[in-house]
Amino acid sequence: MSLERIKIAPELHDIMPEEYQDLVQRATYGNNSRGWKDIGTSKELIEEHSLCAGCPESMAFRYILASLPNPEDTVMVGSTGCTSLVFPHVGVHNIHSLFGNQNAIASGLKRALTVRFPDRAKDVVVLAGDGATVDIGLDMTLQAWFRQEKFTTICFDNELYANTGGQESGLMQKGFVAKMAPVGKTFEKVRLPEIARESGCHYVVNCTVSKPNLVEKVIKNAIHVAREIGPTYLQLYTPCILEIGKNSMEGLQEMRDSEKPTERFAYKEYISETAKELLTEIAAKEKERKAAAKKQLAEQTA
Amino acid sequence: MNTQYKVMPGPEHFLPPSASSMGIRLPDPGQGHIHGSIVPEEEAMEAAARQILQGKVPTIFPGPLVLWAWNEKAAQKAKAIRELFETIKECAASSQQPMLIPMPDYRPKYPKINPEIEINPNHPNLTIWHNKIDVCMFVGVHCHQANLSLKIIRGGTNCYTIAMCAQAGHEDAMLTFRDATAEKILRLSEWVRKLKGSVEPPSN
Ligand SMILES: Cc1ncc(C[n+]2csc(CCOP(=O)(O)OP(=O)(O)O)c2C)c(N)n1
Ligand code: SF4
Ligand SMILES: [Mg+2]
Numbered sequence: 001m002s003l004e005r006i007k008i009a010p011e012l013h014d015i016m017p018e019e020y021q022d023l024v025q026r027a028t029y030g031n032n033s034r035g036w037k038d039i040g041t042s043k044e045l046i047e048e049h050s051l052c053a054g055c056p057e058s059m060a061f062r063y064i065l066a067s068l069p070n071p072e073d074t075v076m077v078g079s080t081g082c083t084s085l086v087f088p089h090v091g092v093h094n095i096h097s098l099f100g101n102q103n104a105i106a107s108g109l110k111r112a113l114t115v116r117f118p119d120r121a122k123d124v125v126v127l128a129g130d131g132a133t134v135d136i137g138l139d140m141t142l143q144a145w146f147r148q149e150k151f152t153t154i155c156f157d158n159e160l161y162a163n164t165g166g167q168e169s170g171l172m173q174k175g176f177v178a179k180m181a182p183v184g185k186t187f188e189k190v191r192l193p194e195i196a197r198e199s200g201c202h203y204v205v206n207c208t209v210s211k212p213n214l215v216e217k218v219i220k221n222a223i224h225v226a227r228e229i230g231p232t233y234l235q236l237y238t239p240c241i242l243e244i245g246k247n248s249m250e251g252l253q254e255m256r257d258s259e260k261p262t263e264r265f266a267y268k269e270y271i272s273e274t275a276k277e278l279l280t281e282i283a284a285k286e287k288e289r290k291a292a293a294k295k296q297l298a299e300q301t302a
Numbered sequence: 303m304n305t306q307y308k309v310m311p312g313p314e315h316f317l318p319p320s321a322s323s324m325g326i327r328l329p330d331p332g333q334g335h336i337h338g339s340i341v342p343e344e345e346a347m348e349a350a351a352r353q354i355l356q357g358k359v360p361t362i363f364p365g366p367l368v369l370w371a372w373n374e375k376a377a378q379k380a381k382a383i384r385e386l387f388e389t390i391k392e393c394a395a396s397s398q399q400p401m402l403i404p405m406p407d408y409r410p411k412y413p414k415i416n417p418e419i420e421i422n423p424n425h426p427n428l429t430i431w432h433n434k435i436d437v438c439m440f441v442g443v444h445c446h447q448a449n450l451s452l453k454i455i456r457g458g459t460n461c462y463t464i465a466m467c468a469q470a471g472h473e474d475a476m477l478t479f480r481d482a483t484a485e486k487i488l489r490l491s492e493w494v495r496k497l498k499g500s501v502e503p504p505s506n
Contacts, residue, residue, distance in 0.1 A: 009380030
């Protein structure tokens with residue numbers, strides 16, 4: 001279905017740069033079961049980035065973009081920070097909002113898309129840093145949740161303002177000393193996942209991006225719940241290796257260490273009752289779809 | 303409104319004013335503008351065809367609205383653009399090197415734009431400088447991106463800009479059409495054919 005909409009005009013096909021021909025021919029638009037396993041075998045919606053070498057945000061971007069259930073009908077909203085330098089390379093519609101305003105922009109966008117395309121599912125996904133989500137944009141973040149706006153908020157939590165050189169953020173751990181916060185944080189890491197739950201989010205997860213299958217699962221759940229029910233929130237640990245003094249190969253281990261059961265990124269999930277019903281329904285349909293596809297394949301090969 | 307300001311090939315300067323702020327207004331249906339002065343559309347057709355036949359590297363820049371087959375209308379326009387380009391090639395003198403370079407989307411592709419094969423509205427001058435383009439036509443580019451780009455071109459290059467606009471035209475181009483359709487694009491192609499031989503081609 002969706003591939004019919006993403007078509008190059010035949011008369012101008014030969015002048016289109018290879019990158020765009022690839023996006024049409026080898027990307028996974030319209031593939032119901034697209035996910036992280038397509039990475040490496042199909043055209044990705046991001047291939048180059050401007051992050052530091054080995055920055056876990058780059059892994060997170062790849063897994064998230066591979067897992068969007070509906071990329072051709074998704075608009076992402078970014079904010080200033082390390083992530084904003086990546087968005088120009090992303091093959092999904094995206095809007096750069098003024099720092100902190102991302103959830104306000106996404107609210108208006110989602111409402112406008114609903115009016116403009118009443119018969120088509122349009123997903124809006126905010127992706128911003130912890131400074132944008134929890135400090136300067138906290139008002140917009142919370143108000144969108146209070147109003148039950150139907151979009152997903154993803155926070156790339158690297159526990160400081162990375163892009164501006166390491167200032168203190170609300171999500172920084174107590175006692176942490178950063179390059180531009182030499183005194184050390186004097187209060188606890190803000191408990192945004194709990195605040196999200198109390199503010200009306202129907203699906204909340206706190207985790208790292210060390211496991212691609214987990215990222216795929218939570219992204220799909222969060223987007224489906226936001227589409228049908230109301231706001232959802234994902235807080236993903238994407239450590240700033242530059243600021244915590246790790247080299248480019250150490251990001252993954254840092255995430256693994258921080259997701260141990262007693263650590264601050266131990267997997268934490270909250271799902272509202274209505275969201276639970278929806279996800280059970282979706283899982284049942286998915287099972288049916290897979291069984292039918294398997295049966296069809298068996299019949300074809302028989 | 304009479305105005306002193308003329309929308310001319312640059313390089314004008316680093317931040318050229320938007321032509322509308324200098325009093326240039328858009329044509330009404332059936333009209334175009336040349337350097338900011340309103341003219342009948344047919345006059346704009348002839349002037350555009352002359353520019354194309356005089357340019358060393360006359361180039362069409364099709365944008366996302368025509369490169370992607372969104373609907374039947376877009377597909378028809380793409381077909382007409384191809385035909386216009388083939389006509390320009392056919393009518394071009396040996397001293398001319400016509401080009402057809404796409405603007406597939408508007409992402410600011412820093413720093414990896416390949417100016418040989420694409421143009422980007424955020425730094426269009428890179429493609430124009432690289433290929434020494436001296437006449438160009440925008441078609442199928444959303445208004446905001448076209449205006450931004452046309453202004454950058456006027457600021458930093460000496461390229462003559464033509465806009466084949468599907469809406470109300472572009473003040474920031476040196477010559478604009480409005481309400482572009484496939485038929486209008488084909489009419490320009492006929493004008494190029496008609497004027498072939500009567501326009502002095504560029505010297506080698
Ligand atoms: C309105 C506004 N205020 C401040 C800034 C400066 N600024 C740019 S990036 C940034 C911090 C970003 O931190 P975060 O959201 O955590 O993203 P990160 O770079 O860590 O991924 C700040 C304060 C800005 N660009 N705009
Ligand atoms: S500064 Fe930190 S968060 Fe930003 S790209 Fe570099 S490693 Fe990643
Ligand atoms: Mg941060």
